[in-house]
Amino acid sequence: MNKRFFIYVAIAIPIFLACNKQGFLDQTQSSELNEQVVFSDSAYTINFLSGIYSEIGFATWPKRFGGGGLDASTDEAEGAGLGSVNTFIQFATGTVNSNMITKDAWTTSYTNIRRANIMLKNLPNAKFGDNIKVRTKAETRFLRAYYYFMLLEHYGGIPLLGDSVYQADSVIPSTRNTYAECIDYIVQECDAAADDLPWSHNGENYGRINKAACYGLKSRLLLYAASPLFNGQGLVSEGPLQAVIAYPDQDKSRWERAEKAAEQVMESGMYALHQGDNSEAGYGFYQVFQLRKNSEYLLARMQNTNRDLEGIWNPPTFGVSNPGAYPYLETANAFGMKNGLSIDDPNSGYDPKQPYKDRDPRFSNTITRDQSLVFHRDGLAKRPVNIYIDKTNPNHVVSGQDAVYKGTPTGYYTYKMINRDVAADWFNTVTPRCMPIIRYAEILLNYAEARNEYLGIPDEKVYQAVEDIRKRAGLSPYTLTPGLSQQEMRKIIWNERQKELAFEGHRFFDVRRWKIAENMENRQLHGTEPVRTAGDTQYMTINVRKRVFDKRMYLWPIPQSEVAKSIDLLQNPGY
Incomplete structure (x- = not known):
C-alpha cells in the first residue's frame, strides 16, 4: 500500500478530525473552511481516506480489551491481567453490562462512517483525475459498508445514515433499521464498490480495497445472515426488536445466497490457498502469515515491519511483559492428528502420554506448548519453552517464569502468525506480516458450510472445499x-x-451465529499442567475457568450512554 496510508488523519490535519465524544455517533467537528482546505489538496484528500483505512481490523486486535480480545471473550482462550473489570471478563463471567462494556464497536464504526460520508460529499471537487475519483469513491463505499458490518455483527440492526453528514446541532436518525434492511444495504454497497475496482492491486497500490475484498465481505455477511441466530431463530419471537436483530422468518434459500457470494471469489481464479514449499507438512499455513503479499489475503490491515504479535503472545522470558490471551486445553484438543482423525477417535493413534506427537501440523503453528521451540534474543536462536513443573526432586519442587501458573494459567501460549525467527525484544528482528481480515481459506469454508446447509447432504463440491x-x-x-x-x-x-x-476473531461470532454459545461458553474450561519427574513428563488436566453464558450475550448491548440520548434507539434484549 502507498506509504500515505500509514499517515493518520489526526496527524495530517488534526483540527479537521477533532472529535466531540459527547455527540451521538461521535460526531466529527469540522468547518466549511477546513473541508475546503482538505479537499482542495490531493495529498490531504488521500490522507483523509487513510484515516478511514487505519482502523479496519480494530475488532480482531488481540489486545482489544487489554489482556485479550475476542479470543478471551469466548471459549478460545483465557485473558491476561484479570485484576480489572473489562469486556473479556464480562463475557467470561456472564456479567456483560451496557454501562461498562467497551464502546469501540459503536464509536469507531460510526466515526468512520461519518468520515466516509464526508469523503463522498467532497470527492467530486477533489484535485485529482476522474479515474482516481472513481477508485477512491469505490474504496470509500466499501469501507463504509465494512464499518456497518462491524456494527451489525455486534448489535444486530442499527441506524443506517445513508450519505448524510450530520452536524453537532443536527437531528440524527436513531431508529434502528431492520436486520434485512441492513443486510441489503451492505450487499448493495459491496456490489457497487466491486464494479469499479480491480480484482487485485500491485506496486504502491497493493493493500488497497479491491473487488475480492468486496465479495469477501459479502460472503461473510450473507453466511452470518443465513445462520440460525439470524435466520428466523432470533432472541425474540415478537415485538419491535424481532425484525431488528434478525430475520423474523426462516428461509433456507439464504444459505444458497451465501454459497453464491463465496463462489464469486472462487470462480475468479485470482485467489488460492498459499501452499509454500515442501520443506515440512503444512508449511504454507505458517508461511502465509509472514508474507506481506500472498495469493490468499483478500483484505488485510497493512502494517510496517513489526514484532507486534511476538510482543503479545510469546512467553515472559522471551521478551513479553504485557501479554495477550492463553489458549484453553479445549482449543488445543480441537486440533486432531496428522492423519486427519480427532484425538477422541480410537483409530487416531493419539497417546495421552505423548499428547503432542503426530498432531495436525496447524497445532504447532497456532499453540506454544511445553518444550515448543521459540526464537529468543540470547544467541538469536530457538529455545525450548519450559512450562513444566519440575518434581524430579520431590523435596524441592521448582518451576520457571514461563511455567504453568506463573507465566500461563492454561499451560499454553498462543503462537498463531508468530514468526519463527523474530524475537519480541530484539530490535533487529522484524516481520513484514500484516494482519489478515479476510482470507481465501475463510471463503472456502464459507462456501462449504453454506452449500452443505442448503443441499441437505454434502456433494463433491463441499468435499473439495474442505479437503483443500x-x-x-x-x-x-x-x-x-x-x-x-x-x-x-x-x-x-x-x-x-x-x-x-x-x-x-472468528470463533466469538461463529459460536453465536450457530447458537451453540450457550453450551460452548457455559462450561468448565481447562488447561494442562506438565509435571516432570525422574521418569517422564506427565500431563495433568487442570480447571482454569467456569465460564458463564446468558442468552442475552448472543448480541452486544448498545452502550447505555447512547441509548439514553434517544427513546427511539431500542436496547438489545436482556439489557
Missing part, C-alpha cells in the same frame, strides 16, 4: 470419509473453522 483446506494443512490423508451426512459434515466444517481460523 485439510491438504494445505498437511494432513495425510486429507480426504474425508465418503457418504457423510449433513450433520457429520457440519461437525467437520465447524472443527475446521475452529482450527484454521483460530485467533483471527
Whole structure:
C-alpha cells in the first residue's frame, strides 16, 4: 500500500478530525473552511481516506480489551491481567453490562462512517483525475459498508445514515433499521464498490480495497445472515426488536445466497490457498502469515515491519511483559492428528502420554506448548519453552517464569502468525506480516458450510472445499470419509473453522451465529499442567475457568450512554 496510508488523519490535519465524544455517533467537528482546505489538496484528500483505512481490523486486535480480545471473550482462550473489570471478563463471567462494556464497536464504526460520508460529499471537487475519483469513491463505499458490518455483527440492526453528514446541532436518525434492511444495504454497497475496482492491486497500490475484498465481505455477511441466530431463530419471537436483530422468518434459500457470494471469489481464479514449499507438512499455513503479499489475503490491515504479535503472545522470558490471551486445553484438543482423525477417535493413534506427537501440523503453528521451540534474543536462536513443573526432586519442587501458573494459567501460549525467527525484544528482528481480515481459506469454508446447509447432504463440491483446506494443512490423508451426512459434515466444517481460523476473531461470532454459545461458553474450561519427574513428563488436566453464558450475550448491548440520548434507539434484549 502507498506509504500515505500509514499517515493518520489526526496527524495530517488534526483540527479537521477533532472529535466531540459527547455527540451521538461521535460526531466529527469540522468547518466549511477546513473541508475546503482538505479537499482542495490531493495529498490531504488521500490522507483523509487513510484515516478511514487505519482502523479496519480494530475488532480482531488481540489486545482489544487489554489482556485479550475476542479470543478471551469466548471459549478460545483465557485473558491476561484479570485484576480489572473489562469486556473479556464480562463475557467470561456472564456479567456483560451496557454501562461498562467497551464502546469501540459503536464509536469507531460510526466515526468512520461519518468520515466516509464526508469523503463522498467532497470527492467530486477533489484535485485529482476522474479515474482516481472513481477508485477512491469505490474504496470509500466499501469501507463504509465494512464499518456497518462491524456494527451489525455486534448489535444486530442499527441506524443506517445513508450519505448524510450530520452536524453537532443536527437531528440524527436513531431508529434502528431492520436486520434485512441492513443486510441489503451492505450487499448493495459491496456490489457497487466491486464494479469499479480491480480484482487485485500491485506496486504502491497493493493493500488497497479491491473487488475480492468486496465479495469477501459479502460472503461473510450473507453466511452470518443465513445462520440460525439470524435466520428466523432470533432472541425474540415478537415485538419491535424481532425484525431488528434478525430475520423474523426462516428461509433456507439464504444459505444458497451465501454459497453464491463465496463462489464469486472462487470462480475468479485470482485467489488460492498459499501452499509454500515442501520443506515440512503444512508449511504454507505458517508461511502465509509472514508474507506481506500472498495469493490468499483478500483484505488485510497493512502494517510496517513489526514484532507486534511476538510482543503479545510469546512467553515472559522471551521478551513479553504485557501479554495477550492463553489458549484453553479445549482449543488445543480441537486440533486432531496428522492423519486427519480427532484425538477422541480410537483409530487416531493419539497417546495421552505423548499428547503432542503426530498432531495436525496447524497445532504447532497456532499453540506454544511445553518444550515448543521459540526464537529468543540470547544467541538469536530457538529455545525450548519450559512450562513444566519440575518434581524430579520431590523435596524441592521448582518451576520457571514461563511455567504453568506463573507465566500461563492454561499451560499454553498462543503462537498463531508468530514468526519463527523474530524475537519480541530484539530490535533487529522484524516481520513484514500484516494482519489478515479476510482470507481465501475463510471463503472456502464459507462456501462449504453454506452449500452443505442448503443441499441437505454434502456433494463433491463441499468435499473439495474442505479437503483443500485439510491438504494445505498437511494432513495425510486429507480426504474425508465418503457418504457423510449433513450433520457429520457440519461437525467437520465447524472443527475446521475452529482450527484454521483460530485467533483471527472468528470463533466469538461463529459460536453465536450457530447458537451453540450457550453450551460452548457455559462450561468448565481447562488447561494442562506438565509435571516432570525422574521418569517422564506427565500431563495433568487442570480447571482454569467456569465460564458463564446468558442468552442475552448472543448480541452486544448498545452502550447505555447512547441509548439514553434517544427513546427511539431500542436496547438489545436482556439489557
